[in-house]
Amino acid sequence: MILTPQILLNAYCQGYFPMADPNENYQVYWYDPDPRTVLPLETFHVSKRLARTVRQGKFEVRLDSDFRRVMELCAEPREAGAKTWISPELIDLYVELHEQGFAHSLETWQDSKLVGGVYGVSVRGLFAGESMFSRVTDASKVALVHLVRMLRKSGYTLFDVQFTTSHLRRFGAVELRRDIYKESLAQALTVSPKPLTL
Numbered sequence: 001m002i003l004t005p006q007i008l009l010n011a012y013c014q015g016y017f018p019m020a021d022p023n024e025n026y027q028v029y030w031y032d033p034d035p036r037t038v039l040p041l042e043t044f045h046v047s048k049r050l051a052r053t054v055r056q057g058k059f060e061v062r063l064d065s066d067f068r069r070v071m072e073l074c075a076e077p078r079e080a081g082a083k084t085w086i087s088p089e090l091i092d093l094y095v096e097l098h099e100q101g102f103a104h105s106l107e108t109w110q111d112s113k114l115v116g117g118v119y120g121v122s123v124r125g126l127f128a129g130e131s132m133f134s135r136v137t138d139a140s141k142v143a144l145v146h147l148v149r150m151l152r153k154s155g156y157t158l159f160d161v162q163f164t165t166s167h168l169r170r171f172g173a174v175e176l177r178r179d180i181y182k183e184s185l186a187q188a189l190t191v192s193p194k195p196l197t198l
Contacts, residue, residue: 003028003089005096012121012128013189015182017162020090022083028090035175037168038184039129039159044148045172053138054145059108059116061146063198067098070105070117074131086131094130097121104196106147108139116140118147125157125191144171150196158188 003018011017011030020026046054071094075086097103102123108116116139118132127147134140151159161168164175176184 003093005093005100005102008093008097008121009102009123012123012126013185015178015185017121017128017130018090019085020087022085022087026087026089028087031162032178033163034178036178036181037161037164037173037175038181039148039161039168039171039173041148041152041156041159043172045170046145047170050138050141050145054142059110059136059139059142061143061198062107062109063150063196064098064104065107066114067103067105067119068095069114070107070119070133071095071131073114073117073133073135074119076133094119094121106143106150108136108143110136110139116143118143122156122196123189125155125188125193126160126185127151127156127158128160129162146198150198151193153194154196155191155193156188157191158184160185 016030016032018028018030020028071086071091075084094103103121105117105119107114115136116134118129118140120127120129132140161173164173
């Protein structure tokens with residue numbers, strides 16, 4: 001099957017997301033995990049230390065200024081020998097979604113250099129976070145804090161982060177049964193949020 005931006009959007013609206021398997025020549029598989037992890041927007045937790053870092057303004061925060069580069073940096077191996085599920089094909093597809101207004105990146109910059117960021121898919125009241133990267137301490141965390149603020153301000157209702165990690169758990173991530181997630185997704189798709197702005 002040839003993937004298109006429309007196929008991707010339809011999949012997200014049904015609760016599926018793609019990942020490419022680097023051990024199978026980047027064959028794309030669809031995932032619908034049970035349980036599903038979300039970041040509740042109203043109870044998103046920011047530690048005192050991170051809140052202080054955000055207030056200090058160490059980073060310039062930008063929206064959608066270099067979406068492709070954010071994806072490319074997210075695709076870089078985190079450790080020696082590691083492989084990525086973000087294939088060149090997926091990068092091209094998500095860039096197309098971005099150009100159509102259905103994918104966004106929230107970035108942190110220092111000295112005119114991109115040092116952290118997060119990207120995801122936006123469909124009505126759903127924001128599906130895909131990946132994040134950091135080249136400077138706290139750079140991706142600050143991007144995430146600003147992203148959540150933007151989602152709340154714009155009226156989004158569901159921030160899907162797919163799988164639980166210790167990193168996300170610190171921010172208050174919770175797991176939902178698949179049926180509960182699908183109910184939340186259906187509700188989010190009835191919402192008409194305002195455009196994302198910093």
